[in-house]
Structure formats: C-alpha cells, structure tokens
Amino acid sequence: MKVLSMAVLLLTSTVALAQSSVYRAPRAVPSLPEAIRSVLEKQGCLIPFGILDHTNVVKGSFAKQGQTDWAVLCSISGQTHIQVFWGGPASCPNQIASRSDTGDLSQSSNGKTEYYRGLGVVGKEYILSHHAAYGGPTPPSITHDGINDMYLEKASVVHYCHQGKWQQLTGAD
Numbered sequence: 001m002k003v004l005s006m007a008v009l010l011l012t013s014t015v016a017l018a019q020s021s022v023y024r025a026p027r028a029v030p031s032l033p034e035a036i037r038s039v040l041e042k043q044g045c046l047i048p049f050g051i052l053d054h055t056n057v058v059k060g061s062f063a064k065q066g067q068t069d070w071a072v073l074c075s076i077s078g079q080t081h082i083q084v085f086w087g088g089p090a091s092c093p094n095q096i097a098s099r100s101d102t103g104d105l106s107q108s109s110n111g112k113t114e115y116y117r118g119l120g121v122v123g124k125e126y127i128l129s130h131h132a133a134y135g136g137p138t139p140p141s142i143t144h145d146g147i148n149d150m151y152l153e154k155a156s157v158v159h160y161c162h163q164g165k166w167q168q169l170t171g172a173d
Contacts, residue, residue: 155171
C-alpha cells in the first residue's frame with residue numbers, strides 16, 4: 001500500500017511539474033482566433049508546448065482546399081487529442097488521435113520536463129513522397145492538407161480527412 005501511495009504521489013508531482021512548464025492556457029496563444037480560444041477554455045483544454053517551443057496550434061485546409069481550418073492539441077486530465085475546428089463544411093470527426101500524455105513527456109538531462117508530441121500541416125508532395133519512401137497505406141487522391149501528428153525529432157503519422165473518415169497515412173520514419 002505504501003508503494004502504491006508513493007507511486008501516486010510521484011505521478012501527481014510529475015503531472016504538476018509538467019503542467020507548470022509544458023502546458024499553457026489557450027489565452028497564451030495569441031494566434032488562436034477568439035472563438036476557438038473560448039471553446040478550448042470551456043472544454044478545460046490546456047495546450048502542450050513541445051520541445052523547441054513547438055506551439056501545437058496549426059491552420060490549414062483539412063477538409064477542402066481554400067477552407068481555413070485549425071487543429072490544436074488539447075490536453076484534459078492527462079489525455080491529449082487533436083481538436084479540429086472547421087472553417088466550413090466537413091464530414092470528418094472534430095476530435096482524433098487521443099492518447100495519454102505520459103508517453104509524450106520526458107525529463108531532459110537538466111531536469112526539465114519536455115513534451116515531444118507536435119502538430120504540423122503537410123500537403124500532397126509530402127504525403128506522396130513519404131508513401132513512396134516508406135510504403136504504408138495507399139493515399140487517396142490528395143486534394144487538401146493533412147495533419148502531421150509527430151513524435152518530435154522521431155516519427156509521425158499523417159491524419160487525412162477523406163470521405164467522412166480520418167485516414168492514417170505514412171509520415172516520417
């Protein structure tokens with residue numbers, strides 16, 4: 001029982017440390033439109049900032065070319081998902097790729113907690129060249145951007161909205 005209590009205390013301390021240095025309130029991201037910021041705050045989202053001060057807030061055309069959509073990493077109670085805000089019609093779900101934060105947090109050599117998950121925007125050339133180089137699922141006809149869900153400085157998977165479903169395509173290896 002004592003070991004379990006110590007493990008819970010250690011986990012609680014680690015989460016508190018990570019939240020103080022890694023997670024930021026949506027209002028700390030000036031590039032976010034106010035309407036999106038408000039929704040994130042109401043949901044209780046914190047935005048994890050990755051290594052190299054990667055903000056994890058991106059805008060692109062994730063449903064159709066020319067439409068401005070936003071994707072944000074949203075952490076609630078130790079679980080992070082990609083929250084998509086559509087700038088127009090879209091048929092894909094607005095929440096994808098949920099997972100525990102614990103696998104994306106690490107202690108650096110100087111004792112600082114760092115977050116290694118990041119978002120990016122990728123287009124047709126990136127998607128097709130990575131498929132050609134690494135294989136994986138055959139991409140559909142690429143007509144708009146994908147969301148690159150990265151383990152920073154390691155690997156990634158591309159989430160691509162197609163016919164109402166998010167397809168996972170080959171990213172970096």
